[in-house]
Amino acid sequence: MDLEEALFRIGLETQFFCSADPSGWDPIHGKSPVHFAGEIHIAALKRALARKV
Numbered sequence: 001m002d003l004e005e006a007l008f009r010i011g012l013e014t015q016f017f018c019s020a021d022p023s024g025w026d027p028i029h030g031k032s033p034v035h036f037a038g039e040i041h042i043a044a045l046k047r048a049l050a051r052k053v
Contacts, residue, residue, distance in 0.1 A: 003049070010045050011038035
């Protein structure tokens with residue numbers, strides 16, 4: 001798959017399989033721990049791909 005799809009899929013699949021409580025919304029950022037997990041995995045994939053090149 002292409003890079004844009006991979007970045008989207010890793011975040012989405014992380015959210016699907018995350019065991020964090022999705023009802024624990026952060027009042028400052030307005031996101032749940034599940035959303036943070038997806039964003040962290042996207043950032044990690046971007047960082048790994050940047051090092052690979």
